[in-house]
Amino acid sequence: MKQLSKIIKKNVIRAILFAIPLTGFGKTPARIVSVNGTISEILADIGLENNIVGTDITSNYPVSLKSKPKVGHNRNISAEGILALKPEVVTGLTTDVKPELVAQLKSAGVKLELFNQEYSSAGTRKLIREVAAKFGRQQQAETIIKKLDADLAAAGKIKKAATKPKVLFIYARGTGTMMVSGTNTPVEKIIQLAGGENAVKGFTDYKPLTPEALILANPDVILLFDSGMQSLGGVQGLSQVKGIAQTNAGKNQKFITMDGELLTSFGPRLGLAINELAQKIK
Ligand code: HEM
Known part of the structure; x- marks a missing residue:
């Protein structure tokens, strides 16, 4: 009672x-x-x-x-x-x-x-x-x-790759503005939640992409916003960026894109974003 x-x-x-x-x-x-x-x-x-x-x-x-x-x-x-x-x-x-x-x-x-x-x-x-x-x-x-x-x-049920793929995110607004994301960025966090690891370390926020750093990072996967890939003229344009061809991602053409806001927002669609990224980086 x-x-x-x-x-x-x-x-x-x-x-x-x-x-x-x-x-x-x-x-x-x-x-x-x-x-x-x-x-x-x-x-x-x-x-x-x-x-x-x-x-x-x-x-x-x-x-x-x-x-x-x-x-x-x-x-x-x-x-x-x-x-x-x-x-x-x-x-x-x-x-x-x-x-x-x-x-x-x-x-x-x-x-x-x-x-x-x-x-x-x-x-x-x-x-x-x-x-x-x-x-x-x-x-x-x-x-x-x-x-x-x-x-x-649902995202948690996706089978992850045995070894974590090294994912490099490039923020692009044409070849004149290309940046990579460092530690504590939403992009790094979502890469980790999707079963990958950030291919670049040692700095916070974003910094300009250089061909030397790109080759050194040697990512397995290169991730861009849909709009970023478009701004470079698609896969063909990205492949021509200096250093890309020397990376594992470049050799295997492992370039993936997602809607920018979905990927980075950590909002109501977070589970859908992790799900999509986890499928794409495998
Ligand atoms: C140099 C710094 C930056 C410049 C010049 C810049 C420029 C722009 C421009 C022009 C747009 C509109 C594009 C369109 O409608 O197609 C945009 C959208 C956007 N930006 Fe940035 N941005 C910068 C940095 C960043 C950073 C560091 C982030 C975080 C990752 C970010 C996240 C976004 C998002 C989520 C959109 C929404 C549309 C989309 O998916 O492209 N921006 N930015």
Whole structure:
């Protein structure tokens, strides 16, 4: 009996918590600018796509977000574009917004809602819950996480290669902008989750690709965004980049591509991304 009343009490409290949209703002903001693709995707998933009045250019999922006004790349956002959209709230990751931009937005009276992201399954669940809670949609977070967990379980069942393939990620915007990803980047983390290892080490963030480093790293697999591969003119263009032909990946033509936002976002589609990458690097 005591046990039963405990369960009822617990469920009543739960129902009340989920029924009241407890936003961190009092009411749900009608004009949101999101400067991060993962946050935009979570906002759309919790039913707030119509409240988004602008995004950065990595916010491309769901595809309908592509038609929202753009305020720049999340690595280089300017205040003017954001302020022109008259937002009530600007949201993104702490790493997206430089101190100068924070000061400019605050002095214009815009509320900032920034989140920290950890590139792991647990970090993804935490981010989804935090964003949903801040915008008063706790219940939707649990639905998203249920699907995420099912996708992660499916990805976990994929048979991995006996030896971890060395994967080199190249961020390309034409041959003039080619960078490789170092430690603690989302790309390194997802390569590891998919059963591979980063072919380059010893630096954080991204650094320009050099033919010497490429040959030394000797990757088994070269990974690019779909858009990155296109910017080089496809496989033919990539094969002509200095150093590529001397690597195992070049000799075996083991070049793979994925949608950039899916690969790097560590958001609701993380399980699908790991699944796709694990199949492709085998
Ligand atoms: C020199 C630095 C960078 C430049 C000049 C740059 C430039 C660009 C441009 C022009 C686009 C739009 C492309 C299109 O719509 O086809 C884009 C999209 C994107 N960028 Fe960057 N970017 C840089 C660094 C990065 C880094 C380090 C990341 C993280 C891995 C990143 C992630 C993305 C993503 C996810 C997209 C979304 C569209 C896609 O899949 O291509 N960018 N970037």
